[in-house]
Amino acid sequence: MKHSLLTLLALVFPLLVQADPLDFQPIYDGKSLNNWDGDPKFWKIEDGVITGQTTAENPTKGNTFLIWKGGELDDFELQVDFKIESGNSGIQIRSFPLKGADQWRIGGYQSDFDYENKWTGLIYGEQYRGLLSKPGEKSTIGDNGKPTVTGKTGDRAELAKAIKKDDWNTYHIVAKGNHIKHSINGVLQAELTDEDDAALRSGLLALQLHAGPPMKVQFRNILLKRLKMEDKKKVVFLAGRPSHGHAAHEHRAGCMLLARLLNENLGDKIHAVTYHYGWPSDPTALQNADSIIIFCDGGGGHLAKPHLHEIEPYMKAGVGLGCIHYGVEIPKGEQGGEHFLRWIGGYFETHWSVNPHWTAEFTSFPDHPVASGLQPFKALDEWYYHMRFAEDAKITSILKAHPPKETLRRKDGGHSGNPHVRAAILDRKEEQTVCWVIDRPDGGRGFGFTGAHFHNNWANDNFRKTVLNGITWISHVEVPEGGVPSATPNEEELLENQDYPKKK
DSSP, X not given: OOOOHHHHHHHHOGGGSOOOTTSOEESSOSSOOTTEEOOTTTXXXXXXXXXXXXXXXXXXXSOEEEEEOSOOBSSEEEEEEEEEEESEEEEEEEEEEOTTSOTTOEEEEEEEEETTSSSXXXXXXXXXXXXXXXXXXXXXXXXXXXXXXXXXXXXXXXXXXXXXXXXXXXXXXXXXXXXXXXXXXXXXXXXXXXXXXXXOOSBEEEEEEOXXXXXXXXXXXXXXXXXXXXXXXXXXXXXXXXXXXXXXSOHXXXXXXXXXXXXXXXXXXXEEEEEOSSSXXXXXXTTTOSEEEEESOOGXXXXXXXXXXXXXXXXXXXXXXXXXXXXXXXXXXXXXXXXXXXHTSEEBOTTTOBOOOEEEEEOOOOSSGGGTTOOOEEEEEOOOBSOEEOTTOEEEEXXXXXXXXXXXXXXXXXXXXXXXXXXXXXXXXXXXXXXXXXXXXXXXXXXXXXXXXXXXXXXXXXXXXXXXXXXXXXXXXXXXXXXXXXXXXXXXXXXXXXXXXXXX
């Protein structure tokens, strides 16, 4: 048997040949239900494959699902091997939890299949408009929410011959924009173009176990690849773990608030998603990102530090990167600092930068899209300053202020003071940049914002607008005249999703 050189290298030197991070990635580990959630009465691992089963003694009262917890699907390709012994099943895509039901009931688009092959290949709407496009059909849904057959994928009886009964079959699902395609074993079964305003653009992935007579269904080799969104720019927020207590370093709540505001106010141009509590378990999380926003504790525990090599290809491809507050601090040198100098133009360097709490007053702004709509404002925060900036980089300072001498009252230390910053503030009386942007030579853009220690500062309209503008700009979306609009969050909205309860 002949082997290619690449195959031989992979066998002899497996560490030298790595999978393409932009290609299909496994989201089932072949041995456990890690990152999947379903009713344990019905779902298990059997001989290395995901198995869902009901019996006469153990029926399900309604359709129940095994839900992937890695993230939501927007534009993607999915390949799944399936085998069914009886009954009906399916693969949910871009789906949503059902109100009033248990946590394992969802609705949305479904890639249907059944033991008798009457519906295998069907694009179905589970708790969501019913039959959408049958095997053999190309259908379009207009603004009335009803499908109309607009073409054929082939003869339905002939298409069914591609499906192996009592054996493994491979479902290939492609969802791009408002278009969905179903193929099984390489044969196109059905297509749907959903032009209705109610069309689902993103949502959950899940595997179905159908109510009714006893049945068994199995899944293996679940491979996902995300596709670039052609009609929108995708912003991926990476939120760090809980840190400082209520209303401080609220990484998750802060990211979710910013993502919601972007989706609400620029939803026709931006699709923002959030991943929480560290590096994503979803191996495809960054595949179709146009920008990555990191809000986390930094230093040696920075969530990006062990993953610099994974981020590098996206930076070379021109993906934007923004870092918020402690997320701008990373160890210097090749442990992170040299990367941040290239990617966002600067970073907090220990024994050079400082992190005092002070009220910064911003009175003037540059002629730059990120400064659009900003009015003079001030805010008490832990404004880091005296950043280490890249030399000869196209950096623009968005927010600059004069720190008072009181910010250097602490003894010299890794974060508290040093001769360099004292000379800059006390002797030369230099303004300090606390928010900046960069145009990178690779075509990407970077953004650094040192505030946001205090979560309630998101209620400061100019504070919030600075960050929303910055994220929009590094995503290569035009910043609206007057800046990104957003309503001032009220107390209830600020309390949403916080990791620590409000002190009584």
